[in-house]
């Protein structure tokens with residue numbers, strides 16, 4: 001069985017690049033070598049994990065090779081700018097298949113492994129993903145790294161190497177249970193630790209002033225605690241290009257490990273304790289996606305990776321001959337939401353205290369370095385830190401923040417004399433209640449560019465949340481609509497559809513997504529439509545098998561797959577979806593012979609562990625499934641599934657199987673959404689509100705090819721202003737009343753009328769997300785969906801047209817926008833118009 005003969009034969013081919021070749025023989029030899037000499041395994045006894053690791057190492061070699069070449073190219077072009085994407089989250093997803101696709105060696109590796117009796121697909125399935133993010137924001141960062149490399153822009157992603165990522169979700173008795181995500185357990189082959197490039201990060205203590213040799217007044221920070229940040233590098237290869245960038249994640253370690261190893265200190269236990277405390281910093285990802293936790297440890301995490309990143313950038317800059325005053329000419333740093341905003345006072349601190357720049361010069365460098373991306377309008381998501389907490393942890397930074405604020409407030413008073421209310425609103429310090437630092441304001445004042453993530457979001461940002469900032473700094477604002485990488489979310493996730501597209505319009509669409517438009521003419525070709533349907537049907541059969549295995553529920557691949565996967569949140573309105581399901585259920589109970597379109601409703605997503613209502617919504621979905629799935633009157637025509645542990649990996653199996661994509665947030669609440677793009681690129685039709693990027697998707701695919709319902713953001717606002725009364729809607733709509741009553745009756749809870757009471761009462765008396773207001777419109781829209789489903793030709797045509805017109809939503813387009821409007825950088829870091 002072991003292919004030693006084949007390996008020997010292969011190795012004897014003349015001129016073969018044994019070390020990094022891309023042919024099956026070279027790949028096979030590389031995998032064998034890793035198995036033998038790195039893992040000390042004989043193939044006959046090697047486990048699947050052994051083969052997975054050996055394969056990953058073989059691939060990684062080929063990435064590093066390109067990474068070194070990219071660095072070399074950069075060193076020979078020392079005038080260019082490098083992008084630093086600062087993000088507390090990177091939701092990378094599985095790496096093996098994506099890297100094989102980007103290298104263009106999927107078939108070669110499959111063949112290489114096959115010669116050893118190993119199926120590549122089994123290894124891909126075996127891979128554990130690093131879940132170092134909560135949802136959209138973290139996944140967006142990962143898509144952007146893919147596009148930066150593909151567009152050959154030198155870039156580094158800086159973040160935290162959490163030991164435990166987003167929890168694994170299990171469903172027990174319908175409830176979410178959180179399990180620790182031990183993603184490093186079997187070894188993570190894609191990264192390399194660089195302990196020699198560690199950075200010291202300081203916390204606490206106090207500051208003092210002194211006079212330097214030139215008689216200048218200077219400040220020195222005497223910290224109380226020092227932690228070491230050790231970088232762990234993952235290579236990020238672009239699609240079919242040589243450029244290979246870096247994701248550099250920092251792990252916290254104790255500085256003084258060796259002191260107590262020498263047993264020469266009295267308090268051994270305390271020394272160990274200190275070490276444990278240091279390492280706590282990168283221990284776990286905070287699992288909140290919408291409302292930040294005001295924990296000191298979270299601020300410690302933020303400063304930890306930011307301090308490491310800026311130090312790393314500054315070191316590189318100085319090593320390549322730069323001066324502190326030209327930092328911004330070599331680095332463009334993006335703040336992914338406010339999480340890394342402490343980078344603003346941190347860069348100021350380094351320039352002022354360590355490098356002796358004057359304030360004005362340091363401030364200019366800082367502002368030209370940073371751009372700020374806002375990802376939410378939710379008021380509870382706007383980060384603030386109590387001043388006492390911030391000052392205790394970062395005393396020097398607080399002083400700098402106060403000075404930034406003093407100058408900011410002076411500036412406001414100059415432009416708007418006497419407008420103290422405006423000063424109060426724009427101040428970096430919230431003075432009401434516990435004095436606190438407003439991170440969004442700090443990000444705005446410290447950046448030369450500020451952007452929202454979809455057209456509506458940016459408009460609302462400009463007209464509401466940040467209107468004072470627009471008035472004073474209008475030139476800083478722009479919109480950059482989110483995008484997703486078509487490599488991972490179409491080429492890797494949906495090989496069937498990808499093959500059909502490439503056979504039809506050529507294979508350049510993964511890098512020129514607008515080329516999908518060539519599919520338009522094929523939408524009217526019955527033969528093409530039939531092939532399109534066959535692809536979707538095969539994907540649905542695959543998903544049905546996975547659903548059976550994970551949940552025990554049998555679903556019919558011929559039914560309409562109606563899917564909502566995303567974080568569970570009231571504003572995303574999974575419960576509106578449930579109200580529709582119960583409406584159909586009730587209609588069937590009243591008339592079992594009713595001719596309904598058979599549907600499979602799939603839900604997936606994690607609830608923040610402390611978000612009780614979200615957890616109750618998960619329970620409600622499960623209870624709805626229990627009620628509906630085996631009811632004899634339903635006769636299998638409705639199935640409701642909660643797909644546990646939604647992740648990037650599971651998403652890659654789910655998006656390609658969707659017929660209908662649920663994008664039903666209350667208008668004005670979802671900043672952009674990116675799942676909406678992943679679904680549509682995989683041929684799902686969208687039912688959605690005029691929210692986030694849905695609006696732009698509808699504009700692109702055509703209103704006639706999009707199922708629109710619900711209030712607009714303006715209507716939501718005026719309905720609320722006019723005293724919205726959900727109870728009245730409930731009373732006036734018989735069908736709505738019946739389904740709400742059904743939930744309240746205990747019929748979904750074994751007769752328990754208390755289980756869902758808080759949810760029902762919330763809807764009837766408050767309903768902040770206008771679920772009842774949009775119910776009628778949603779149900780009516782779903783009837784239009786059902787009508788179209790009955791006409792498979794029309795459905796297929798619309799599905800093809802949707803894909804054909806989704807080119808705008810490639811993350812390549814988003815990254816080009818950032819390069820042009822924010823970073824002023826081109827391929828190889830070449831400066832573009834407007835470069836500082």
Ligand code: Z16
Pocket residue numbers: 134135136137138140288289290337375376381453482670671672673674692
């Ligand atoms: C997040 O995932 C998002 C916003 C935020 O403030 C924090 C987190 Cl962890 C999401 C938005 O909710 C979503 O609409 C958007 O598409 C995504 O960020 C990427 O911009």
